Each structure stands twice: as structure tokens, then as C-alpha cells.
Amino acid sequence: MPSTFADLGVAPELVDVLSARGFETAFAIQELTIADAVAGRDVCGMAKTGSGKTLAFGLPSIQRIAELEPGTVHGLILVPTRELANQVVEELEPLGAALGVRCLAIYGGADIDRQIKKLSEGIELIVATPGRMIDLLDRGAVSVSGVSNVVVDEADRMADMGFLPQVEWILRRIDTNHQTLLFSATLDGAI
Secondary structure (H helix, E strand, O other): OOOEOOOOOOOHHHHHHHHHOOOOEOOHHHHHHHHHHHOOOOEEEEOOOOOOHHHHHHHHHHHHHOOOOOOOOOEEEEOOOHHHHHHHHHHHHHHHHHHOOOEEEEOOOOOHHHHHHHHHOOOOEEEEOHHHHHHHHHHOOOOOOOOOEEEEOOHHHHHHOOOHHHHHHHHHOOOOOOEEEEEEOOOOOOO
16 A cells, blocks of 8 residues: 555645645655655655656655755756746645745746846745756856755756756755755666
8 A cells, every 4th residue: 555645754734735635645756765855865766757756856855945944045956948847846836835945946048137036035945957057056146055955857858958967067066965866767878
């Protein structure tokens, strides 16, 4: 029988939000990764799109970030496309709100000044495409000095799209002791 989210160590406030959305038990990828991620371990998860990966990395990330100082970027989720950035934020925003964690999608093609303004208002979790994140880091508009949680989502697509050098550039700038969660449909080759 599948585990409940509470069985996996998910905070009661998050379990309530999930329950209100009709999620009572974990999908396979969630069952295999959430408890380790909540405990602060690095995790590599392999599952195809639509298998519940966003909650597998999102729930532990939000829960751990909620324990830290508000108004500082503590979490960074790197994704290959703006569409995915928006989907991830849409999925995680209600969960973040339950614990006071604000999420922001950052991607190219959107008004950078508006994104900078939102960042200046205090954001705890950024979901970004690599190119725009580098641009904001270069401008000094965002800092990764407080990042303790990094997620690389759809790492295989990032590799296919040529983004791995950008991802590595960003990761090299996170010099804090941080947790890394890597999710991909495949875990081979450059990944």
C-alpha cells in the first residue's frame, strides 16, 4: 500500500494542502525520495514526466526552507523552459503559502525589471531557467549566498538543450553547504 505524505515526514500544514487538492498517498517517485530529501540528504531521482516529480522535490524543499530566515533566497530550482518554471511555481505556490515560503518564476522573455522588483520584495524559493538566472547573478540582482537547497529538474532535457555548462556555472557560485536534488527521466551520459 502506498505511503501517505505524513508517513514520509511531510509537515502537517503541507499534508492539509495536499489533502484539499485530493492527494492522499504518494506516487512511486515521491515514496522513494521525499523522506531522504526531508532528512537533508542529496537525492537523484529518475522518473518520466507526469510521475509526480514536482512534489517529490517541492515538498521537502519548501519544508526545509520554511525553517530558515524569511526574505532571503534559500532555494533554487533550475528548469529548462519558461513553461516548466511557471508550472512548477503554480504547483508549489499554495504549498509554500501554507508555510510562508514565497516562490517566483524567473525566465528569459519576461520583463527583467519586474522580476528584479519581485526579488527585492523578498523571495525564499526561485524557479529559474539557467540563462536568466545567470543574467540576474551578473547584475547583482540576486544572491545565492543563502541558498541551502538546489534542485535540478529535467536534467536530461537541460543536457539535450545545451544548458549543462550554465547549470554548472550557477552551481559553482553556490559556495554554501547545500542539499542537491537532481531529477531526470534518465540518469546517464552527461547527467
